[in-house]
Amino acid sequence: MSTLTHHDVLVVGGGNAGISLAAKLQRLGCRDVALVEPKAVHHYRPLLSYVAGGEATLDDLRRPQADVVPDGCTWYQDRVVAVDADRSTVRLASGRELTYGDLAVCPGSEVDWDAIPGSREAVGTASASTSYTPELAVETWAMLSALTAGRAVFVISDQHVPCAPVGLKPLFMAADHWRRTGVLGAIEIELVVEADRLVREERADGELRTAAESYGVALRTGTAVEAIDPSARTLRLRTPDGAAETRYDALYLAPPHRAPAWVAASGLDADGSDGFVAVDPSTLQHVAHPRVWGLGDVATVATSPSGGALRKQVPVVAENIAARRRGRPMRRYDGYSVAPVTTSRRRLLLAEFDREGRPEPTLSVPDLVRPRLSTWAFDRYLEPLVYWHQLLKGKVS
Ligand SMILES: Cc1cc2nc3c(=O)[nH]c(=O)nc-3n(C[C@H](O)[C@H](O)[C@H](O)COP(=O)(O)OP(=O)(O)OC[C@H]3O[C@@H](n4cnc5c(N)ncnc54)[C@H](O)[C@@H]3O)c2cc1C
Incomplete structure (x- = not known):
């Protein structure tokens, strides 16, 4: 039997994008945020590269999902199987149906x-x-x-x-x-x-x-x-x-x-989006459904998908949901993304760039494109702490 529950903002996927966005929305004053995420364990995925390089273990990158879902956010430990954007309804694998004021779609890719x-x-x-x-x-x-x-x-x-x-x-x-x-x-x-x-x-x-x-x-x-x-x-x-x-x-x-199959089956894709959620790459608003938003690896943001990119995408979606409701101008995402790449076991370079591949460094000095020990240490040891304590807490602007 289907039960229908309404949430002001419903977030699909509790990975990097979904948790950061839920937390950011709460910080901006949204009182009814709900999240759908099936997994009981959350992964900080960038450390998987270090696991593959013999420099980290899976224990270093896993935490119970219950620890990262923001307090006050309703968590459905379930899986979305379909979205009906015309009826503002989401169907879960359990058969439950949820309705929303705004919907943020971020189930990642597979x-x-x-x-x-x-x-x-x-x-x-x-x-x-x-x-x-x-x-x-x-x-x-x-x-x-x-x-x-x-x-x-x-x-x-x-x-x-x-x-x-x-x-x-x-x-x-x-x-x-x-x-x-x-x-x-x-x-x-x-x-x-x-x-x-x-x-x-x-x-x-x-x-x-x-x-x-x-x-x-x-x-x-x-x-x-x-x-x-x-x-x-x-x-x-x-x-x-x-x-x-x-x-x-x-x-x-x-x-x-690829994107999860239910994205295209729900009509959230568009011609040329290859089954991914078709959003305006600047505002991250769905091209056909104004109350649907897409971010993270599943969205057509016309740049290299990355966790670093989410630092900029999350505040854009959170603020644009409020901007749409109030009829205000929307904030824009310039396609910022990152690529932290080790060149040895103790050196790493950090490339930061915009949608056209032009450099967009966060710091002007030092030059992080040159491989450095300090940048490696940041990526391996400090960035995970920033992730758990800042990004997942919605402390992004
Ligand atoms: C090996 C590896 C190394 C990486 N290294 C870096 C790096 O060094 N720096 C960097 O910036 N980025 C890195 N990334 C990229 C970064 O991890 C992703 O860009 C980021 O995780 C994207 O976040 P997301 O929330 O869109 O997707 P995900 O983090 O994949 O989260 C999606 C969530 O949605 C859930 N979900 C899926 N289907 C459903 C459904 N039907 N209903 C409800 N929930 C669902 C999943 O269980 C998952 O928890 C790396 C990725 C990988 C795989």
Whole structure:
């Protein structure tokens, strides 16, 4: 039997975007915020790269979801299965229906194993892995640290991968480990990147290419993986010069991602949005439904999706909900995003850029695009604290 409950603002997804937004809305005075999130455990996902590089454990990045849901926010531990924006109604897996004044849609994206035939089977073997799921992040370091000779191939897809350049972190941490343990000379490293750059910001791209060269990495850009044969341990590639094949002993994937299927089934997508929630990239308001908002990895924000980007998106959505209600001008999001990438086990560069890939540094000094020990220490140890104590508490402006 369906029961109908109304909330002033309903947030779908209690990840980085949803929790930060719920907290920010409360700070702005919204008294009835509800959240739908099925999982009992919250992950600080950026540390998954360090798990894959042998520098963190899953315990370092997990907290009970109950600890991060803001006090006073109603939490439905359930899953959204459909949205009917014409009736302002959301249906949950339990059959319950909720109505809303405004709806913020932020269920993130999911790995699309179907996009590369053979990829699901490949990561089921000990020779292939990814940092993009918690269990496989652990397996990634087991695989990379066990390799002492042979071919290591790293693949970075350009299909909606959250914070894609961080897929390079396991490569650089492993290469540094191989150098320190004296086996780097026996390992051929190949990096296959679907985009034309390793990161959108030009100077950071140059730094990363230099770092890759220093480990003898053979780099292919503009190259997509079409299929994987896990039994032969080969990849079929589509390169700018045509089809090619490459062999691996260890394979790391930053795999293609897709939006949850119910987004398109509910009509929240649009032509060209590839199944993602179609929002105005500046205001984050849905293109057809003014009381629906999209942010985070599921939204068409026309920039590289990242947790860092949410620092700017969350206040925009929270303030624009109020602005719409009062008929005031909306605040705009300029497409700011970040890419923190390790170049060794103790150095990291931070690229910050706008929608066009132009530099948008938060600090003018020091130059964070140069790899530094201090920036690495911030990313590995301080940023998680900022996440738990500031971002998830809605302390963003
Ligand atoms: C390995 C890895 C490393 C990363 N490193 C960095 C980094 O160093 N720096 C950086 O800035 N960003 C990084 N990111 C990106 C960052 O984690 C994401 O951009 C951010 O988590 C996006 O937040 P989100 O809330 O949109 O999605 P998520 O954090 O994925 O949260 C979505 C939530 O929605 C829930 N959900 C899903 N479906 C439903 C449903 N049907 N109903 C209700 N709830 C649902 C999920 O359970 C989940 O809790 C990394 C990501 C990964 C995977």
